[in-house]
Amino acid sequence: MKKGDISPVFTYIFVAIIGAIIIGFFATFGFQQLSLGNKLNSAEIAKTLDDNLNAFSISKSSDKDIEFGLDTKLLFNNLVCGTLSTEEGINLRTSKIIFSQKSFQGNTMKAWTLAFKYPFHVTNFFYLSDDRIFYYIVYDGSNQQYVEEKFFSQNSQYKIPSRFNVKKIRSNDISNQLISSLLSKYNSVKLVYFTTPNINPKDRLKIIEIDNNKVKFHNENREEVLLGDEFILGAVFSEDYNNFKCGFDEAVRRLKIISSLYIEKKEKLIAPAKGLACDYGIITANLDYFINNDPTINNFDPYKNNKNNLIINNNDLEGADDCEALF
8 A cells, every 4th residue: 555545444443433423513503403492482472372361351250261282381380480481591570460270281271360459459369270280168067158159150250261161069968988089080079168177187188277267288388368269269279378479479479569569659640630529548558568667467357457448448438529530
């Protein structure tokens, strides 16, 4: 072999190495593009849900199925409150107050929205679920009528939509055998007691107890005050205390914001009302109470009384000559 000539064997080896490098480059590039495509799709899914809820919130009360068109996994309030997350780690901030399971898996999500008023409109709550979860509203003889009329009557604004897997049952009919049967069909079962629970919680069996304007999450042994029926439903559809607390705290924060806005509106009404019998001082004190106080189990009665007084004082303004009510 002459000097400078390359053996055919080395030529083949060189070509093979270069070919492997090129193939490896395009394979890596392809996998990177595929991964990026998956992340983009996941981000679009989270954004699609947020957009659907935006359009949905125009209604004061409505329910629907949200179709994604493909199998989807989403996380709610994962690590950070107020986020929609994908399994790829994409986090989308949302302004929605969502009460739901911590994770969703599937291509169809059940959604329901209700307006939260206290006493003026504050925001909308969103209740989300899927076919993997089953709920029982548990009552006894003393509260059967309340449960049926509040959550299952066609005449109630709080009637739970039939698209959700929510049924009612008498406490005496709950048994370990029934729970085992349900857990064999569903990923999670939740019992919402309006009486004393007669069964213990488990990993996939969630138990909450509604009693005297407060809710106890038995799995975590945590309690929180309930400001109204919208919050009862929030406790029903929240997987755990932390998920509920996330929505609860955000609702209170917005109540403070809207109260501040009404105080600003009051300032604009005072000048035209000068010389008239328009007393905005009392209603200002009511709004200040919301701004400066957080609702707790210990102060629930004065908090609720302040809301009732706010309604009365606002109506008094509306009834006075040439005075304008705040809301």
